[in-house]
Structure formats: C-alpha cells, structure tokens
Amino acid sequence: MSVLGERELDAVRQAFAALERDVELTLELGPSAEGAVVLTGRRELDPGPEALALVEQVAELSERVRLTVHQREEPGRYPALQFGDGLVFHGLPWGYELSSLVYGIADASAAESPLSAETRTALESLERPVELEVYVTPT
Amino acid sequence: MLLAHRLALASPHVTAAGVEASEFPLSADRYGVLAVPAVVVDGRLAWAGNVPEATFVARLLARDAVSG
Numbered sequence: 001m002s003v004l005g006e007r008e009l010d011a012v013r014q015a016f017a018a019l020e021r022d023v024e025l026t027l028e029l030g031p032s033a034e035g036a037v038v039l040t041g042r043r044e045l046d047p048g049p050e051a052l053a054l055v056e057q058v059a060e061l062s063e064r065v066r067l068t069v070h071q072r073e074e075p076g077r078y079p080a081l082q083f084g085d086g087l088v089f090h091g092l093p094w095g096y097e098l099s100s101l102v103y104g105i106a107d108a109s110a111a112e113s114p115l116s117a118e119t120r121t122a123l124e125s126l127e128r129p130v131e132l133e134v135y136v137t138p139t
Numbered sequence: 140m141l142l143a144h145r146l147a148l149a150s151p152h153v154t155a156a157g158v159e160a161s162e163f164p165l166s167a168d169r170y171g172v173l174a175v176p177a178v179v180v181d182g183r184l185a186w187a188g189n190v191p192e193a194t195f196v197a198r199l200l201a202r203d204a205v206s207g
Contacts, residue, residue, distance in 0.1 A: 077166065086144045086147045088157070089159075091162040092162065104141070104144055107148060108148060113149045119146075119196050120149055123150040126152045131180070132154065132156065132180060133155075133166075133170075133179040134178050134179075136160060136176050
C-alpha cells in the first residue's frame with residue numbers, strides 16, 4: 001500500500017539526505033482498533049495498518065532509519081511510534097503533518113542538539129525526572 | 140511537540156510523549172485538555188499553546204523549585 005505520492009517521497013528523501021546518525025524507530029501496534037478513526041474528508045480507516053504502511057514507507061527512504069514493529073496484545077494507546085531516545089507519539093502519524101514525522105526523525109538523528117546552549121545548561125539543573133505529554137490534533 | 144522531543148533527546152531526566160487528542164479523547168478529557176497544543180507535566184495539565192524554548196524550560200525548572 002503506497003501512502004505517499006511522488007512529490008512527498010522526493011521531499012522526504014531530500015530531508016533524509018542530511019541525517020547524521022542512525023535512528024531507531026519502534027512502532028507498537030495494538031489489538032484491533034476500538035473503532036475506525038474518521039479523518040478530515042470523512043475517510044474511515046483502521047489506524048494500525050495505516051500507520052504501519054506510512055512508517056514503513058518513510059523508513060525505507062534512508063539507510064539511517066531502522067524500523068522495528070511490535071504487535072502488542074495488552075491494552076494501550078496504539079499505534080505508538082518511538083523516535084530513538086526521544087518522544088513516543090501515540091496516534092496515527094498521518095494524522096499530524098508528515099513534516100512532523102520527518103523532522104522528528106531528523107532531530108533524533110542530529111549529532112548535536114538544536115537546543116540553545118542556555119537550554120542545555122538549564123536542563124542539567126533538573127533535579128528530578130519529568131514526564132511530558134503534549135496533546136495535539138491533526139493539522 | 141517538537142520541543143518536548145528535543146528536550147527528551149537532550150536530557151535523560153526528560154521523557155516525552157505526543158498524543159493525538161482526537162484519537163485518545165479519554166486521555167485528553169482526564170487532563171482537561173480544551174485547546175492544543177496542551178502540555179501535561181507529571182500528570183497535570185500545565186499550559187496550552189506554544190511557548191518559546193526558554194519559557195518551556197523555565198517552567199520545568201520552576202516545578203523543581205515549587206515542589207522539589
């Protein structure tokens with residue numbers, strides 16, 4: 001199943017040409033969806049296969065991107081896509097901009113953090129672990 | 140969300156998740172998410188809207204100062 005068009009594929013290839021390090025993507029798929037998700041345009045789909053098709057297609061565009069897929073049986077928020085040591089995204093990656101998926105991979109591949117020196121210094125003074133969850137909607 | 144991702148990559152103390160609110164409305168409701176992007180810190184809705192990098196980090200450090 002091809003999810004992306006030629007223009008999108010070219011754009012992703014260009015972005016991936018600058019990847020500096022290998023990136024491990026881990027996609028967790030759950031038991032069958034509770035119900036089909038209806039996206040803008042009234043298209044109904046099962047998010048699991050859709051997420052798999054998209055992430056597989058993106059991962060194939062760079063040798064630096066390695067994809068591992070797990071099928072989970074326990075309840076959870078699936079699909080869940082882990083970007084290296086960074087963020088895990090719960091939901092259909094197609095539901096947000098493709099660019100977020102690509103930039104997320106690019107950031108996880110960066111040899112040096114794009115954060116400012118001030119931010120990195122400030123992070124070192126964090127005294128306790130912090131758990132962040134950012135809620136977003138499809139754009 | 141990209142900023143949370145970058146913070147998690149830069150610090151072993153930070154774990155970050157992005158959640159598609161319309162796919163997981165029960166999670167969003169639990170935290171009282173009404174507008175996006177909404178940032179939940181340690182299980183509590185902290186703020187909604189995009190903020191500059193320095194502000195984001197300052198708020199995380201303020202959490203240490205208040206409750207640490």
